Amino acid sequence: MTAETITTAADIRINARWVIPIEPASVILENHALILQGSRILALLPQDEADRDYRTRETIDLPDHVVMPGLINMHGHAAMSLFRGMADDLPLMTWLNDHIWPAEHQFIGEQFIADGTQLAMAEMLRTGTTTFSDMYFFPEIVAQAAHDVGMRAQVCFPLIDFPTAWGSGPEEYLRKGADLIEVWKDDEYITPAIGPHAPYTVSDGPLGDALALSEATGARIQIHLHETAFEVTDAVEKFGQRPTARIEEKGLLGPRTQCVHMTQIDDSDIERLTTSGAHVIHCPESNLKLASGFCPVQKLMDHGINVAIGTDGAASNNDLDLFGELRSAAMVAKAVAGDAAALSAHQALAMATINGARALGREHDLGSLVPGKLADIIAIDLSDPFLQPVYDPASHLVYSNHARAVSHSWIHGVPQLQEGKLTRIDVADLMLRVNDWRDRIRQYQAQ
Ligand SMILES: CSC[C@H]1O[C@@H](n2cnc3c(O)ncnc32)[C@H](O)[C@@H]1O
Ligand SMILES: [Zn+2]
Numbered sequence: 001m002t003a004e005t006i007t008t009a010a011d012i013r014i015n016a017r018w019v020i021p022i023e024p025a026s027v028i029l030e031n032h033a034l035i036l037q038g039s040r041i042l043a044l045l046p047q048d049e050a051d052r053d054y055r056t057r058e059t060i061d062l063p064d065h066v067v068m069p070g071l072i073n074m075h076g077h078a079a080m081s082l083f084r085g086m087a088d089d090l091p092l093m094t095w096l097n098d099h100i101w102p103a104e105h106q107f108i109g110e111q112f113i114a115d116g117t118q119l120a121m122a123e124m125l126r127t128g129t130t131t132f133s134d135m136y137f138f139p140e141i142v143a144q145a146a147h148d149v150g151m152r153a154q155v156c157f158p159l160i161d162f163p164t165a166w167g168s169g170p171e172e173y174l175r176k177g178a179d180l181i182e183v184w185k186d187d188e189y190i191t192p193a194i195g196p197h198a199p200y201t202v203s204d205g206p207l208g209d210a211l212a213l214s215e216a217t218g219a220r221i222q223i224h225l226h227e228t229a230f231e232v233t234d235a236v237e238k239f240g241q242r243p244t245a246r247i248e249e250k251g252l253l254g255p256r257t258q259c260v261h262m263t264q265i266d267d268s269d270i271e272r273l274t275t276s277g278a279h280v281i282h283c284p285e286s287n288l289k290l291a292s293g294f295c296p297v298q299k300l301m302d303h304g305i306n307v308a309i310g311t312d313g314a315a316s317n318n319d320l321d322l323f324g325e326l327r328s329a330a331m332v333a334k335a336v337a338g339d340a341a342a343l344s345a346h347q348a349l350a351m352a353t354i355n356g357a358r359a360l361g362r363e364h365d366l367g368s369l370v371p372g373k374l375a376d377i378i379a380i381d382l383s384d385p386f387l388q389p390v391y392d393p394a395s396h397l398v399y400s401n402h403a404r405a406v407s408h409s410w411i412h413g414v415p416q417l418q419e420g421k422l423t424r425i426d427v428a429d430l431m432l433r434v435n436d437w438r439d440r441i442r443q444y445q446a447q
Contacts, residue, residue: 006053011413012036013056015047016067016379018393022353023368026346028393034067036375039188039412043371062408064383066393068349069368070130070376070409071322072356074154074281075222075260075310077136079116081123082107082437083315086445092228092290100315104137106444107437108165113138115433117145120320122425125151127321127403130376130411131356131366133258133281133310135195135222137166139180143190149424150414152376154360155180156195156222159210161203170206174213181217188412191220191360196252198224199243200231207250220256220361222281223247226269227261228292244269253278258359260310261286262300263293270303279306279359282351284328286312297333297351298342308356322352323401330398345398378417379408 014036019029021044033050035043043054080100087099113136124132131152134142139157146153157177159170167173181192194210196202202210214221226232226243235243245268247253255277262269262280273280282295300307309329311320326348333343343351357367365374380397382388387396387405409417416423 007055008042008053010035010037010042010054010056011058012410013050013054013059014062014067014377014379015050015059016062016065017382018066019044019369020066020068020349020394020397021369022069022350023370025350026394034369034377036410036413039374039414041369041371041373041375044369060408062379062381065379065381065407066397067369067377067379068397069353069366070378070411071128071352072308072360072367073124073129073132073310073320073322074258074308074356074359075133075135075283075312076120076320077313077315078120078132078134078142079108079113079136080313080315081120081320082112082116082434082441083313084318086315086441088289088318090290092292093230095290095316103441103444104164107441108137110138110141112437113141114145115430115437117142118149118425118430119434120314121146121149121151122422122427122430123314123320124322125149125409125416125422125425126406126420127323128378128380128406128409129320129322130378130409130416131360133193133222133360135197137164139177139192140183143180143184143192147187147189150189150411150416152189152366152411154191154193154220154222155184156193158195158197159206160197160201161206162201170202170209174206174209178213178217181213181219185217191362193220193222196221196223198227198231199235199246204250207247207252211251214256218256220258221252222258222260223252224261225259226264227287228290229264232264242266242269244272248272248276255279256361258308260312261292262295263287265296270300270305273300273305274303279308281308281310281359282329283310283312284332285325286316288328288332289318290316294332294336296336297329298337298339301347306355306358307351308359309351321403323397323403323406326352326398327401345392345394348398349394375410375413377410378406380405381407
């Protein structure tokens with residue numbers, strides 16, 4: 001008598017040389033298969049067991065590749081990619097006051113946001129990001145652009161004391177922001193959120209309104225906080241309080257809050273972050289380039305604070321390559337801690353995946369390759385000489401990775417990158433629009 005084999009039908013099977021599932025932590029699986037059904041992961045198992053148990057519509061063989069969850073870029077200003085390289089080698093406030101804000105005044109509008117966001121998404125997808133967080137003007141255009149491409153995004157509407165192309169001031173921003181939350185609140189790709197720009201640009205009234213909106217809707221709050229020494233000393237002078245203390249006093253520091261930058265922090269700030277359950281979004285390259293300061297990542301993690309990672313905008317980074325950001329993060333963490341063991345490769349990979357999912361409140365369905373979670377997956381081809389030989393694939397991803405090795409991605413089970421080619425963005429057409437913006441911005445600079 002022959003034993004009857006019962007097989008399960010599924011959509012896609014990905015055979016990978018290595019799988020880093022992120023959960024459980026620090027595990028590397030060899031010669032495993034991921035089985036996808038629709039938008040979700042159905043199974044992760046050894047390839048010989050997959051041969052026996054599953055029949056799939058499509059099989060993708062990745063014999064030299066690492067497969068892992070898609071990266072989560074937790075802070076950026078996507079459309080600012082059109083300002084990449086426009087104003088370099090400047091400290092934050094000069095960069096903003098003398099260059100970026102005047103340029104934004106001149107150029108920001110719906111088409112700029114649509115084109116700039118698509119440029120940023122092309123770069124992020126090409127370099128392994130599947131979810132990004134954005135804080136910029138015309139968030140309704142950003143949300144639609146991400147939805148059209150099929151990228152997951154937390155879209156923070158901006159809240160700032162002064163008028164911009166998007167509105168006349170805080171009252172209008174909050175009204176439009178509440179509409180954004182209402183429109184997208186049940187979407188699987190887009191998560192609307194509230195983006196008070198910074199403690200030095202948002203006064204007490206709008207901060208209180210932001211809190212009320214967050215409490216009424218459950219929307220997350222993302223804020224630039226403790227970016228520079230000037231911000232801290234200026235706050236102490238004006239308000240008699242460090243920025244974190246003021247934000248806590250206004251009720252804004254809690255488990256729905258994402259604090260971006262957090263350089264120049266002392267033990268009182270760490271205590272406030274720890275007790276509040278707020279998340280830190282580390283942006284090492286922007287902090288380095290603007291000479292803003294250092295975030296003590298290992299110390300924060302040792303206190304149990306969730307630290308995720310972001311690139312910030314391409315105008316202060318000047319790229320959106322999250323693997324490059326991880327390399328910088330690991331290097332800086334070791335130097336800041338005076339400890340070569342600080343922010344190991346596995347901790348860094350967790351920072352760009354499960355920690356991001358936690359900050360988003362999406363740990364249950366994003367950030368790791370666990371059956372039942374959403375199929376947001378990337379593959380990195382390690383066969384090139386610059387990634388050989390392989391002793392430890394996690395090490396290569398963080399310390400040796402070149403963005404061009406990212407070969408495949410799927411978001412919600414849908415292919416976004418195949419053999420290094422974007423499937424849902426017409427890059428040639430996008431470049432025509434980008435070149436047009438470059439010509440206009442150059443002309444403005446020459447005036
Ligand atoms: C209110 S929308 C976003 C606003 O923030 C500006 N911005 C970009 N990068 C930074 C940064 O590192 N710190 C502070 N503000 C930043 C951007 O130009 C928009 O005006
Ligand atoms: Zn920023």
